[in-house]
Amino acid sequence: MGTEDRQRLAPLFDGLVAHVERGRYPFHIPGHKGGRGADPAFRAWIGERAFWLDLINIAPLDDLHAPRGIIRDAERLAAEAFGAEHAFFSVQGTSTAIMAMVLAAVGPGEKIIVPRNVHKSVLSAIILAGAVPIFIYPEMDQAFGIAHGISPDAVERALEAHPDARAVFVVHPTYYGVALDLPAIVATCHRRGVPVLVDEAHGAHFSFHPKLPPSAMESGADAAATSVHKLGGSLTQSSLLLHQGRRIAPERLRVTLSLLMTTSTSYLLLASLDTARRQLAVAGEARLQAAIERAETVRRAVRTIPGLRTLEADDLPPGTLGLDPLKLTVHVAGLGLSGADVEEWMRAEGGIEVELSDLYNVLFLFSLADGDDAVRRLKDALRRLSEAHRQNGARKPKPILLPEMPALALSPRDAFYAETERVPLEEAADRIMAEFILVYPPGIPVVMPGEILTQDNIDYIRANLAEGLPVLGPEDATLRTVRVIKERTPLR
Ligand SMILES: Cc1ncc(COP(=O)(O)O)c(C=O)c1O
CATH class of the missing domain: 3.90.100.10 (Orn/Lys/Arg decarboxylase, C-terminal domain)
Structure with missing residues (x-):
């Protein structure tokens, strides 16, 4: 069977459905037993079938900690779709996948090079491993008041200063959608035999459209933790740990992931990973194309709205590769408002919930879910926001305040x-x-x-x-x- 046909399969989801259809009575957990014991109002609201799939690792359904059946087959298809040699499913989000990568790569007293503006899961893993973080301080964007990614030069300098570093960890793309020059970073690290671990929480879609920046695996990274639930269409908390090459042993990753992962694996999450992968592989490019066009329509409109500014590829520092078109960062300081003010305004007046706000910006996230109505609503809300506040902005733009990066005194x-x-x-x-x-x-x-x-x-x-x-x-x-x-x- 060729890749195209293979990617239309969903062995894990189909295996669960086949199991349900066999109709065996469950004398096992979960105690709601197919929803029979669940709160009726909750069951009615979310639908009985969700409970039917909420199964557990009985023998026919394989075991995430040592997969040999439908989970192994689904992980193999995920590896193929995401361009990896191995894919491991996580039902504890990307946080746990990140922690597993770090624990697999560094041990007590060993150095790992990390940007200072990493997600807390990386720092939690460094505490658990007893590793020594060597921080690279990212350049701060004075205009937008946020930190971007790190450059290949910064990684090169850190490796020169710390030739004994055992791994380099990077975030690609950043929360605001900034893609690093990851191929160059990987080349720099691999020249010295150092593995590259990537927090790809915001890049699950990168493998599925040619206009998007290269994914971690395409860039040659050794391992990546990828939130399929963020931009890939699966249920919250379902993520992938991807791996390729020989710098990190895949068996070691399975062990560290298992060390951290619950034994009560959610099969709803696993099935959603299996089917999200299928959708991305089969229809991802077309759906993402539509999403990119819609995001671009809004981006163009925002450029004409007084008091607002969008983060563009031209604003990025050298050493980055570009911007994820599905992330729209709107700088609102020109209206004399904070990002949090706008988040609140959007909730109360715009009928919109945003992805994130900070002191100066609001981040809107597009995905393969959005239709034309979403575009209209957002454009309309942003125009009304500007009309309501632009006089205010002319009088009193917010000053830009950036956090100082503190120095490390103790491990x-x-x-x-x-x-x-x-x-x-x-x-x-x-x-x-x-x-x-x-x-x-x-x-x-x-x-x-x-x-x-x-x-x-x-x-x-x-x-x-x-x-x-x-x-x-x-x-x-x-x-x-x-x-x-x-x-x-x-x-x-
Ligand atoms: C950059 C980054 N890394 C890692 C994570 C953790 O991902 P998860 O929430 O799937 O555990 C997040 C979550 O917001 C994130 O923004």
């Missing part, structure tokens, strides 16, 4: 396990942090365990709180206090 793991105390946030400047503080989304820590909190970080946290943006992480959710390492004298 994240040592800080995590050190003796700690709680101090008021205002008194925490110059102290070594024992916990994360992050704004979610995008989930990139302002400060992490082991880093020295600066006054600038405190001001940035306060600015985000004042705008009503979700600042998360500390034990004390009010952020009146934070947990720091116990020490007698401040560092400076």
Whole structure:
């Protein structure tokens, strides 16, 4: 059977349906038993059939931890579709796939080069592994107030300074859709025999349309954690860990993924991965083409709306490859509003929920789901927003505030396990942090365990709180206090 015919199959989904149709009575978990024991209102709302597929790893349905049957077949098809040698399914999102990649590549005391603006799962894995992060500080975009990706030059410099680094970790594309020059980064790393791990949370669609930037696997990366649930059309929490080459052993990835993964695997999530892969392989290019055109229509319209600006490929720093056309970043500071103000306005007045807002921007995400109605609604809402606020913007544009990247004083793991105390946030400047503080989304820590909190970080946290943006992480959710390492004298 050729690739095209093979990709029309969905062995896992079909296997589950065949199992249901056999009609055996379940004396096993889940205790709702095909929905019979579920809350009737919930069952009526989501539909009985969803419960029929909510199965467990009984023998005929294979086991994610050691797949030999329908899960193995589905993973093989996913590997083929995404251009990998191996694909491993994750039912705990990309966070767990990222952690598995990091644990497979570095051990205690070993160095891993990472951009500082990574998702917290990377830093969590570094704590678990006891690895030493070597941070590359991304260039900040002064006009948009966000961090972009890292360049091949920055990776080269980091490798020269740390020839003993065991892996390089990159984010491609970034949350805002910025694609790195990943082929060049991979070439730099591979010249030195160093594997490249990619957080491809926002790039599940890259393999399925020629106009999109190259995927991690196409770029030659060794492993990638890919959120099919974000842009590939599967259910939330279903992701892939992709692998190729010999720098990282695939068996090791299976082991580290299994180490972190629940034994109660959701077959609904697995079936959604299998079928999302089929849809991407069979119809992805046409559906993505339509989505790209729709996003472009809105992008062109926003350029004509007073007070708004869109992030374009021309705005990106050298060493990046371009922009995902499905991510539309609209800079709203020209209206004298914060991104959070606009998120709220969109909710209350525009009938729209956005993907993300930060201090200065709002991010709108297009996907293979959107139709013409979505385009009309967004264009109309953005025009009304501008009309309602542009006088205000002319008087008072928001000043751009960027977070300072704090310095690392202790390994994240040592800080995590050190003796700690709680101090008021205002008194925490110059102290070594024992916990994360992050704004979610995008989930990139302002400060992490082991880093020295600066006054600038405190001001940035306060600015985000004042705008009503979700600042998360500390034990004390009010952020009146934070947990720091116990020490007698401040560092400076
Ligand atoms: C850049 C990035 N990496 C990783 C993740 C984690 O993915 P998941 O939510 O699937 O665990 C996210 C989630 O928002 C993300 O934005």
